[in-house]
Amino acid sequence: MRSRFLIPPLLSLLLLVAACSDDDDPPPTPTSAAALEATATTEAAPLSEAKSFTGSDGETVILEAPPQRIVSLASHATEIFCAIGAGEQLVAVDQFANCPAGSDEKPAVDAFQPSVEAIVTYDPDLVYAWYDPGDLVQSLRNAGITVFFLAVPSDIEGLFDNIRLIGGIAGREDASETLIEDMEAERDAIVATLDGIDAGPRIFHESDASLYTARSDTFVGELYTLLKAQNIADEAGSPYPQLSSEAVVAADPEVIVLADFADPAEVAARPGWSAISAVANDRICPVNPDLTDRPGPNIMQGLRALADCLYPER
Amino acid sequence: MAEAIRATAAGGTHRSIAMRLRPATAAIALAALVCCMVAGTLIGPAGIGPGDTARVVLNHVAGASFDVPRQADAIIWEIRLPRVLLAGVVGATLAFSGAAYQGVFRNPLADPYLLGVAAGAGLAGAIAIVLDAPLRQGGFSLLPLVSFGGAMTAVLLAYNIAHAGGQTPNTTLILAGVTLSSISVAAISYILIVDHQSSNAVLSWLLGSFNGSGWRDLSYVLPYAVPAGIVVFLHGRVLNVLQLEESEASYVGLDVQRTKAIILLAASLAAAAAVSVVGIIGFVGLVSPHFVRLLLGPDYRRLLPVVVLVGASFLILADIGARSLVSPGELPVSILTSFVGAPFFLFLLRRQRRVYF
Numbered sequence: 203m204r205s206r207f208l209i210p211p212l213l214s215l216l217l218l219v220a221a222c223s224d225d226d227d228p229p230p231t232p233t234s235a236a237a238l239e240a241t242a243t244t245e246a247a248p249l250s251e252a253k254s255f256t257g258s259d260g261e262t263v264i265l266e267a268p269p270q271r272i273v274s275l276a277s278h279a280t281e282i283f284c285a286i287g288a289g290e291q292l293v294a295v296d297q298f299a300n301c302p303a304g305s306d307e308k309p310a311v312d313a314f315q316p317s318v319e320a321i322v323t324y325d326p327d328l329v330y331a332w333y334d335p336g337d338l339v340q341s342l343r344n345a346g347i348t349v350f351f352l353a354v355p356s357d358i359e360g361l362f363d364n365i366r367l368i369g370g371i372a373g374r375e376d377a378s379e380t381l382i383e384d385m386e387a388e389r390d391a392i393v394a395t396l397d398g399i400d401a402g403p404r405i406f407h408e409s410d411a412s413l414y415t416a417r418s419d420t421f422v423g424e425l426y427t428l429l430k431a432q433n434i435a436d437e438a439g440s441p442y443p444q445l446s447s448e449a450v451v452a453a454d455p456e457v458i459v460l461a462d463f464a465d466p467a468e469v470a471a472r473p474g475w476s477a478i479s480a481v482a483n484d485r486i487c488p489v490n491p492d493l494t495d496r497p498g499p500n501i502m503q504g505l506r507a508l509a510d511c512l513y514p515e516r
Numbered sequence: 517m518a519e520a521i522r523a524t525a526a527g528g529t530h531r532s533i534a535m536r537l538r539p540a541t542a543a544i545a546l547a548a549l550v551c552c553m554v555a556g557t558l559i560g561p562a563g564i565g566p567g568d569t570a571r572v573v574l575n576h577v578a579g580a581s582f583d584v585p586r587q588a589d590a591i592i593w594e595i596r597l598p599r600v601l602l603a604g605v606v607g608a609t610l611a612f613s614g615a616a617y618q619g620v621f622r623n624p625l626a627d628p629y630l631l632g633v634a635a636g637a638g639l640a641g642a643i644a645i646v647l648d649a650p651l652r653q654g655g656f657s658l659l660p661l662v663s664f665g666g667a668m669t670a671v672l673l674a675y676n677i678a679h680a681g682g683q684t685p686n687t688t689l690i691l692a693g694v695t696l697s698s699i700s701v702a703a704i705s706y707i708l709i710v711d712h713q714s715s716n717a718v719l720s721w722l723l724g725s726f727n728g729s730g731w732r733d734l735s736y737v738l739p740y741a742v743p744a745g746i747v748v749f750l751h752g753r754v755l756n757v758l759q760l761e762e763s764e765a766s767y768v769g770l771d772v773q774r775t776k777a778i779i780l781l782a783a784s785l786a787a788a789a790a791v792s793v794v795g796i797i798g799f800v801g802l803v804s805p806h807f808v809r810l811l812l813g814p815d816y817r818r819l820l821p822v823v824v825l826v827g828a829s830f831l832i833l834a835d836i837g838a839r840s841l842v843s844p845g846e847l848p849v850s851i852l853t854s855f856v857g858a859p860f861f862l863f864l865l866r867r868q869r870r871v872y873f
Contacts, residue, residue, distance in 0.1 A: 443845040445844050452563070473595050473730025
């Protein structure tokens with residue numbers, strides 16, 4: 203997921219193209235009346251049961267009842283909605299979400315180049331956004347649509363906060379608390395297997411075949427910190443740096459984690475990489491980046507996969 | 517440039533200074549290239565000492581058997597040295613193909629990037645990557661051929677659009693090339709948007725980088741670049757004649773259209789091979805020939821060897837920056853070539869504007 207952050211600057215010039223490609227499945231219901239209704243809802247004085255939620259952009263959303271026509275522009279949020287049993291409240295989701303509740307069958311919107319028009323035609327009573335290309339959020343609000351904006355959490359505690367917020371919005375507070383408790387228990391169980399380990403292996407987390415990676419102070423980086431691994435990217439000057447091939451060889455990682463669907467055999471055959479301990483000892487693990495890099499409810503599966511990779515003997 | 521030839525033939529002061537500089541310039545350029553290569557081999561994020569570096573090189577080149585750490589051996593011999601040589605070959609290739617383009621088109625702005633060659637090659641390559649075409653056949657990459665197809669399509673289209681009445685007006689040609697570039701870039705951008713899965717591979721390749729290059733990449737470029745370079749070199753005198761008006765050139769017995777086509781084919785093949793391996797690297801092909809022309813005057817027979825040396829040195833230096841400035845991180849090399857090359861070019865233009873073109 204990280205590597206796609208590179209693309210928006212380039213793509214922002216090309217909104218028109220994206221707008222055309224978004225309109226494959228125009229939904230049946232027209233909008234204007236419902237959009238006006240939504241405006242009325244947000245502007246009305248809060249009733250006794252009305253709840254308010256403040257997003258990371260400082261904007262507060264007031265909801266009298268849990269929304270039933272949610273457009274989720276974030277894979278991680280879609281997966282959270284599904285995990286707390288609110289999948290039925292979604293009408294459109296971004297195209298990358300893996301939702302057990304069957305979001306595959308829902309119309310997909312483009313999370314990276316969302317089209318305001320395509321979103322409006324879904325007649326949403328709430329749009330969940332995490333990223334704001336081309337002033338999307340303001341355009342939607344101008345169209346009278348309630349938008350809840352929440353940035354991607356930078357650590358697991360932040361993820362739990364997001365789950366709590368999403369649970370509140372969806373009217374499923376209990377389910378979200380249960381999900382958080384389950385995730386905490388899973389995390390603690392995995393960390394408990396590492397008792398007695400002071401310093402884990404040196405790792406290289408490959409986000410992309412051009413050697414983009416993540417430092418410890420990132421969401422995926424925290425997983426490695428939990429697993430007591432030493433991240434070879436921590437010297438780099440940005441949270442998601444691109445490393446020189448030479449720097450990777452010089453840092454000599456003991457484990458290479460491929461979160462980019464690269465072929466381990468091809469990675470081992472890269473020029474000079476045979477001198478890396480991880481390659482010599484055949485410690486190259488492919489992982490599914492949807493589990494490790496995405497701040498959603500499946501993150502503990504990602505943590506488990508990384509633990510299995512770093513400590514195969516435990 | 518025809519004016520420049522006439523002016524210098526008439527004995528301008530610029531010419532006489534250039535003549536005195538000539539042998540020294542070539543020697544200095546060669547020495548500079550050697551220095552750049554040595555620096556490129558010594559400098560890098562791994563911080564391997566000059567002693568170990570020399571021992572690794574001697575082990576492989578001179579058959580010595582010094583004891584060096586395996587890691588140092590891998591870094592110097594498998595990563596850094598091929599990277600330096602590849603940067604040199606690509607820099608030389610872009611430089612001579614830029615010089616050939618400028619000569620054929622008699623246009624100071626001509627370079628592989630501006631005329632649609634790089635964008636055409638990039639588009640063809642991007643399509644091949646997205647379609648997951650089987651590009652590696654028995655250790656030989658077909659990507660240069662695919663890119664070459666794209667490059668030639670762009671050049672020939674531009675040429676045919678501009679060609680009328682036995683002549684090819686330069687302005688029309690440049691406009692056609694720039695327009696075809698825009699179309700290719702739009703198509704590449706569309707591919708990046710639609711195919712999220714491949715977009716990183718395409719983007720990294722288009723931004724231009726020597727990161728992760730090895731001997732294999734060098735072996736992909738050389739079979740295309742060397743013959744193309746020889747063809748361009750053999751046409752040094754012809755390139756001089758082409759600086760005259762097309763009708764004048766044909767009076768001296770030159771088949772102008774055919775000669776132009778041969779030189780263009782060779783220069784495009786070389787540029788396409790370079791683009792296919794390291795992506796689109798700007799400014800080397802534009803700046804290097806101009807820089808040398810300012811020192812040596814417009815004679816292509818003297819110009820071309822020095823252009824090659826300067827282009828190679830420039831790109832090796834830029835690549836040292838790409839892997840050292842944000843160490844252990846990596847910068848796309850085209851950021852550096854543009855950032856250094858463009859201001860330097862402006863500086864030269866400002867200083868030499870009276871005698872230039």
